[in-house]
Amino acid sequence: MRLSGASLQRREYLRMNSELRKGGVIVVRRIERMGRTTYEMIKLMAKRKEVCVDFRSISEGINTSTKMGRLWYILSSVLQKIKEIF
Numbered sequence: 001m002r003l004s005g006a007s008l009q010r011r012e013y014l015r016m017n018s019e020l021r022k023g024g025v026i027v028v029r030r031i032e033r034m035g036r037t038t039y040e041m042i043k044l045m046a047k048r049k050e051v052c053v054d055f056r057s058i059s060e061g062i063n064t065s066t067k068m069g070r071l072w073y074i075l076s077s078v079l080q081k082i083k084e085i086f
Contacts, residue, residue, distance in 0.1 A: 041077040
């Protein structure tokens with residue numbers, strides 16, 4: 001099922017979060033599918049790290065199970081939002 005991230009009713013997103021378990025992995029096609037703002041995306045990564053859930057983005061090659069992957073996630077979040085401004 002495909003839903004817009006801009007939607008105020010993020011039913012599938014909420015369902016995904018409720019089903020996360022330790023050792024789980026969230027996989028998205030592009031990083032911007034995870035959050036509306038850079039702050040939200042970084043906050044989500046911190047929350048998922050607390051519950052031992054990793055994140056992978058296919059297009060950007062991000063894998064937060066590594067230190068470089070976590071750094072790349074943060075940089076990509078910032079760069080994606082800068083790209084939208086310009």
